[in-house]
Amino acid sequence: MADLTLSSTTFSAAHAAADQPNAAISAFAAVCASRFGLKLLTVFAWDAGDDLCTRIWSNQPEKYPVPATKRMGPTQWGDTVLRERRSWCGPTRQEIRAAFFDHALIESLGCGACLSAPVVWQDRVIGAVSVLDAEGSYRQADADDLGHMTWALVPALLAHRLEPAGHPLPDRKDTR
Template structure:
């Protein structure tokens, strides 16, 4: 399943205003934007340094646990781009890790919607839907790693 199809499934089952998929590149310690619902604001290929949100990184990438921010204040505390997020009408966030069959964190799904749009049931379902992104992210991470080695 490609990442656009994952987005459509997330929209259908949970709902989302902003959806991104970030690939984790541990060798470079960056998150690489693999897919976005808003390419004008969040272009594919953009990268975030892992140092930006160390607590978030530890939780989602290393501990492989979802992050849930139910309101605008929780979004402000974690995301440097919180003003842009608010401009898009988003005030609630779910980040879930995408984990390969061998237990490697491939990246994350980021679902954002209006403040208080999500609750524990949506977090649980997002974690289940993250499995749909495993094949596409596996392929992308391998390709990005190969390109890095060639550089």
């Protein structure tokens, strides 16, 4: 198994930063870029019960703006990631085409392989992350590794759930 050590120093600093969820997810994206290589990384929030996901972060916001709602099913991807809570690997363009309606845009970015993993909190999927690169870049073991890393995204997704529900996080207090 690959070394999946996520630096506590890196994530402590990222989670403490004021620029959320950007700081925390950017740190996660840097780890993914180092471990897997990637051209595109997106993070989605999901409320169980439908196939609509809300993209809350993208490393290519010009092509994949945030926030944006995207229908993610019914597909094998949606069944595997959102409902069965398992990591998914689509190593070829054929799997990408079957999983994502926007496959033409994905392919235009040079992506033909995808890793996706659910983000789980309190026994519920609250979101998902997808990492994409050139066709043939990934295998199922990579998707499994990604699945072991998603804990780092939980705070960003929980904060996303609070804000739209009208429960903003408390203002920071000067503690000097």
